[in-house]
Amino acid sequence: MSEPRRLLAGLAPALVVLGATLAGLPLDNYPKYVIAIAIVSIVVGASLVVLVGLARCITLAAGSVMAIGAYTSSLLAIHLGVPYLIGLAAALLTGAIAGWLIALPGTRFRGHNLAMVTLVFQSVCIILIREAKTLTGGAEGIHVPAPSLFGWTVRSDGDFLLLIGVLSALAVLVLTVLVRGAFGKNLQAAAGNEVAAEAFGISVPAYLTAAFVISSVGVAFAGALAAPRVRILDPESYGVMASIFMLAYPIVGGMHSIWGGLLGGGGLRVLPEFLRPVADYQELFFASLVIVVVMFFPGGFVELIRRGVLALRGHPAGPREAPQPAVAGAQAAAAVTPLPAPDGAAPLLVVEGVDRHFGALHAVNAAHLTVPVGGIHGLIGPNGAGKTSLFNIVSGFLAADAGRVAFDGTSLLELAPRDRIRLGITRTFQHVAVFGQLSCLDNVIIGRGRNGVLAAIGQSVDEMRSGPLTARARGEALAALDAVGLADLAGMPAGALSLGNQRRLEIARAIVSDPRLILLDEPVSGVAEAEIEELRALLLRINAERRIAMLVVEHNIPFVARLCRSLSVMGAGAIVAEGTPADVIAMPAVRQLYFGEDVAA
């Protein structure tokens, strides 16, 4: 996408909100009112896209968060005479606190338990508002004074529409930047595959907390915006039912794009105004609509519209992988054979005396191995020998009971998986773990490893204005994709690739950060025979050109023997043999382990 087009796409949602505001100004009072409340719901919908759509967290607390925003700004105005804009800012703050509070238990649970925990928050908030009568007016409600800013008192429907429209457009702009940018993509990655996300520096708890906070800030802001227009605040209008219907906004609209929030929030809020004659049936209609959407159109209306547009343009099936993907250079490199082991190369990864017990099972017993700088070392052994346990200890997903794992002199055992990438260690997964929703390019960009929450927010802003960070990230990622022969498929969703190409994508993601060591977990398991040789050539070329060392766990012995310069063989938790592939495979102890051949024979 060209730079002006990307900027326009980023601005479009906010421009739509502004456009609706301007279009509404010349109309009668009633349409002005309807447009204003629809815009407030758009902010709610867009905020919930972050939490419900991207992070896939179910929240039944949106109503109470909206109440928190509404009561914060209004009570400050009523009791302390705080000016409107400062009240709004305070609502942002209490919204953030509410989101953080929900996130405390919220990041620990998924599915039904999360739904229930958020329902607890919702119910307790409403009970507190109802009981604190002297402060909040209790169940009868409290009158909100007309806001005024810079001497302008907002009274008429037109004034309200203007105020709500302009401030909402700002909020939508901020949310658009986050949803479309690196933050939104990383959040989707964290929700889609936690293990892979952690391996590339995405802290899942930090991202989920950020999602709760950002979406709560947005919802609280919407509550505070709407409060003076509602005139009387009462706890019941922010009850469980309100929460459930707000949850419907992103689901019906579409979960993966900011437009889903706009369409769901605006649409579902405006629809009842047209359904007045059958107003009694609207809840039943909404609930049924949500069920139909999750059953038949999981992408919501945005996806439906996108497919309709594609069908009109004559691409009925959407993006598909080309049948013969270009594998540039792989054939040319097929003849590459392992370089001779560099003599006296310094050790890069050193594993010494690593122990791990599972109950009575001694899974890893004083294991040791060394990967030299720029070397390719294989770890083989029969099922149950402890290879995976040892591999997981090195990659940080399993703790060791004893021993030492050092990378270039730095001990790895105390580090979380996500901290390894900074040292220059990346990995691939036995069961491919690409982020299926995201494009190949975005998958590889995540592989660069600069994925702290704040960094991602900064990156999102940079993306919006096509800044230097984005250009660099895309350039590096495209180079890595080119190196594995996937440059032509950069825009394709990773989930649509063949298994072989997903393995290539994982390799691209692993090399883009210019690591010094890649941990390859069964890199050819499930790959067709014909592609195995291509993958081997690819790995050898990467090793030769980029001087990246590799530790390979693999069952396919011919593949390992032709890829690696040295092997370690595990049996019953211990290293039973090591040396060059030819030597190791000829060893009696190894033959006995694999074939049960009698050593004496």
Added chain:
Amino acid sequence: MAELALVLIAGAKFGAIYALAALGLVVVHKATKTVNFAHGAFAMLGAFSSYLVVVHWQWPYWMAYVLTPPLIGVVAALIEFLILRPLRRADMFTVVIATVFLGIALSEAFRLTYNTELLAVPGMFVGMPFVFHGVFMTQETLWVIAGALVICVACVLLFRYGRLGRGMRAMASNVRGAQLCGYSVDRVYMFAWFLGGAMAGLAGVFVAPVSGVSVELSIAIISAGFVAGVIGGFDSLKGAILGGLLLGVSESLAAAYVSSALKNCISFLLLFVVLMWRPEGLFPETVARRV
């Protein structure tokens, strides 16, 4: 002491109903790994069916107990067939969303057919209460406590020793393995929903004289049932019964000795404490494996 006994009896009455509600929820979860958020709506429909039988048609009261469970069970099985079966490959997120909105749809369908706030249902027994040292217990209360608990225990036995119970447990631990052993996923899932719906319906019949029939009933029952299930570990039937009783008695004690506002919060407090500190529940079925 007499006052405390009264409070405990009132707590046990609600506790027995909660236990029945939680049991249905746990049976469905055990077999299908799905938490049915429409469970409360099933209970509300059960209470409504009791209203129709007893008040509307003036049939004998026992018929409410006989007709309601199969009726609501069939409704539940039908919903499993129409909505949950197509979603079987979807993730937990989607299924939870679907059942939440399903519950809303059912409650709303009820509200639209009977456009009233609250339908009152009389009790089954109206005779003199039993009195013992200043502690009295109505016949209705005794019936609710004893009847609901006997049904709970019967369900536990069915699940443990019946063929379908075994199938459901097999499904829960390994779907593929159970299929290979000749259990049909479709049949077992449908039967689990039938059983869950029947228990929700029964809970509705028991609760109808106590709280009447209203849309709020469905939220009250799903919250209480869920909390009771979590206290019990969500996969333990015995745990669900004990959790229900514990919840009922705690609410009753909080209302009597602290404040009625706390009564509303106590279940949330219990839920929160158990989820944060003992997510496997207070009465787990199996000891969590440490891997």
